Amino acid sequence: MTTFPQSPASPLPGERGELLRALAEQRELLLITVRGITDAQAGQRTTVSELTLGGIVKHMARGEQVWTRIMAKGDGELPDGMLDTGQYRMTEEDTLPALLEAYAAAARALEEAVGALPDLDKSVPLPRTPWSPPETVHWSARRILLHLIRETAHHSGHADIIREALDGASTTEQR
16 A cells, blocks of 8 residues: 655745645646555546546656646756657556656655745746647746646546446545
């Protein structure tokens, strides 16, 4: 059975702290879905989807790493692994504790990067992806944080369904 590291509680003041606390709350809800499960359960498909609880945690860690790099570097370059579809799958080599630690490390790195910004209005070019429009798109650091909150909430819903199909547990009952 696995427990998870706590999400950092942002010491940053103002809007930065509020957005980071909102993201930490969403992470905490998502991570409730993996509370007390084994590696085998984390890698188990419970719906017709390919998604697993471990795969979602792995994807969320990668997502925060990628968006932190995009925001901090601001060079418009495609970060390593951004388009790697393997980020959605828990492999036999992966362990849930290692995935959880990677997610916690990504959360700490994001908070450090946000703290180092001059302000949340800093605009950065997004990297080109197969789904990008022809023109370069710029997002503010604020928009990146809002995107991460939305993305985490979105996948938290997926994780809740997967966990409920796994053993009947729900985030609401485990809070």
